[in-house]
Amino acid sequence: MSITVSYLCLISQVHLLSYQDMFLLLFTIALLTAGSDAIADYSQYVKVFSGTENGGNNFPGVARPFGMVKLGPDLLYVGTDSYSGYLPIGNFSGFSMMHEQGTGGAPKYGTVAQLPLVGTISNPLSNITVGRQAPDQGSLGYYRSITKQNVTAELAASSRAGAYQYTFPAASTTNNVLIDVSHVLPSFRGQGLGQDYAGGEFTIMPDGHYEASGVYNNGWNRSPNWTIYSCGYFNSTPVRASAFTGPISSSGTVISRSSSIPVGGMYTFKDSTVFSRVGLSWISKAQACQNVQEQIPSNMSFAEVVQGTKDAWNSQILSKITTTTTNSTNLQLLYTSLYFMNILPTNRTGExxxxxxxxxxxxxxxxxxxxxxxxxxxxxxxxxxxxxxxxxxxxxxxxxxxxxxxxxxxxxxxxxxxxxxxxxxxxxxxxxxxxxxxxxxxxxxxxxxxxxxxxPNTTPPDPMAPDSSTREGRGALPDWLQYGFITPNFTRSVSRAVEYAYNDFSLSQVAGGLGKAVDADKYLNRSRNWRNHWNNEASVLGFNGFVVPRNLKSFQEVNILNAGGYWMDPYYQASSWSYSFGDIHDMARIIGLMGGRERFLGRLDTTFTPGASGTPGRVLFDSTNEPTFNVPYLYNFINLPNHSVNRSRSVAKSYNTSPTGLPGNSDAGAMHTWLLWNMIGLYPVTGQTTFLIHAPWFESLTIDLGGGKKLQVTSSGSDGNGDRNIFVQSVKLNGQTWTKSWLVWDDIFKNGGTLHFELGNSMVVWATGELPPSPASGPGQLVIRPDDGNANVPQVVRIPSKESGARRLRSFMW
Structure with missing residues (x-):
């Protein structure tokens, strides 16, 4: 199917009926039909309010792919953090140009803000908020809010500038736009993660435009001071424009403060429609002005900014994956997921x-x-x-x-x-x-x-994990280097060990590719050290062997099923049950430690069995956090990929495009990307060229790989929408019968290729080839032995260090 612009879909999606909205829509249609080379409009399938509630924290405002500007509303509801600015409740504190996408932890940014207000404002910088008249509306590239004062605020953005269009009540003659430099998104978590305003400057220039800068700090990543610059223009001549400091008016037009006293300004108009263009920069006010003049010049209309954003998404991102399906639900899931995974990171080249x-x-x-x-x-x-x-x-x-x-x-x-x-x-x-x-x-x-x-540890140390740096690197490295495991002297000791092992494996891969054979062997050996946290005596639900905390003498007891770990705990955001599956580079060893193929299968099945833990209806699999992303696909390591299909499709049912349609924080699109791979029918094994095969959703899916290369994934025997007949009967890779439950990058991605699935409604054994790679489990792994018959205590041994000839302390599991 060739997906083209549907004007009816545009109208039904935005649900806008006012005069100015109809004008915008008709103007947009005119732009779309002006040229014969108009690209297909996949943006119509993007649901911008998807995953904005129930902890998904998606950003519903306007942004270009990887753009600096993410312009949207900031809602204040005391006691509730608005991570991406948006909440379905509360009052507007501003419409700001800087947000993150889908994050948890604590809010970040909410800076460079404007707020439209009606009537006389006696104390402009007194943290004014205004209620919401009706639910916000939006589509890709366009956002609209109506305040309790009956002011319509419409938003659009380029990559480094934003457009505000305000429509004030017809009877009002005192129409204000407040610019508050001190505005940030607050946090109510009580963990010292709230952002601070540390000073700013606001200047009204002779021609009427304003230039500002603000200094801010803290937030989830505990950042020290950073400065952002802005430059704003209005298309209407104000009745007056004033600069302010604190809650009291200033007679001057230039305000500068090095303290945390709020600064800002207010423009007052008689016009009922006011258009504002604002540029953003991390470098200077002059650069902010250049950004707005280049990206949203004075002769550019609001509708053109909206259309420019749609064009950017369609051409740069959304058109990269196309399908023949006519299932609107799946089309919305596909393009909404592509949208939200490409808002972050921010491309700040030159800034x-x-x-x-x-x-x-x-x-x-x-x-x-x-x-x-x-x-x-x-x-x-x-x-x-x-x-x-x-x-x-x-x-x-x-x-x-x-x-x-x-x-x-x-x-x-x-x-x-x-x-x-x-x-x-x-x-x-x-x-x-x-x-x-x-x-x-x-x-x-x-x-x-x-x-x-x-x-080095941060100064002061992170109060949520004071043992070592949480800024960068591996804070628990002293234990890892000395013992080959991590003691409880360090927070998150077990989950860090699982991750450090994977990091070392990654290092071994690059070392080998660069011809550094000694380093490759060293880091591959270190990548097995997760085993030093494995306690065969740890038992729950009839299964033995889990990664647990340990010190130099013994393992420690923990609740294997507790998934509530955080910064100070042995496990971060997942349980021992989950982290025991974590080091996929050593999966053959994991299967062996879990008791072999049948016990491994039983443990995976138990992970997804409702009530297995004793809590009715609850499953052990946690779809809300990333450490479990790979678990539904681990059946491939025992050549049961249709079981992977069954489990992963069950997980995928927790996704939809409603405001509550994500199982957890989007986390900059991480959740969306898991779903996209599920749609494609593959799962990537990071640090290897391996992709695990399960089953695609669509009869035909084409991925543009760049350089004229394409990957085409097709299926037959399904219902065409991926809802039934989901089990693989056979696979052909580049036209040849394929019997492995995995493939590698060069098979279909390096030069493009085809992957065809025959699907049906029953599980069959189609994967009879060799098992997926488990590089750390192969020849050369260290011999493991009991410690003088004490099968519960790891043996600390000394082995020669190949790279130096010295003898270094290492610990290996009995």
């Missing part, structure tokens, strides 16, 4: 205030702990040029900031939730042949620093 470089610069990486499992792998597939820039940017951050990032925002690397997971992203790019302008010697050096140099 880095910390150093000058010819390399690209990306920020707002929230966070690689969430993204390395699925998102970065798909970004490489659909946006290879962006992906290469992303890798180069991370390496350049290491060059200048000292470490690779993990949870970077506002030019600050914090926070690291577990391992140094940028290592996994770099390794994934390397093994899949990403080269271009990447300096891989520097990339490897950055990874080695993560693996060998403990980052």
């Amino acid at each position: 880095n205030p910390k150093w000058e470089s010819s390399e690209p610069y990306y920020d707002d990486i929230f966070t690689l702990w969430d993204l390395f499992r699925c998102s970065t792998a798909l970004l490489q597939v659909i946006e290879p040029a962006i992906y290469e820039e992303y890798i180069r940017s991370m390496i350049d951050i290491w060059r200048h900031d000292g470490y690779l990032p993990d949870g970077r925002s506002s030019n600050y690397n914090g926070r690291t939730q577990g391992g140094s997971n940028a290592d996994n992203v770099l390794a994934d790019a390397f093994v899949k042949g990403v080269r271009g302008k990447i300096n891989w010697q520097d990339g490897y050096a950055a990874m080695v620093k993560d693996a060998e140099v403990t980052p």
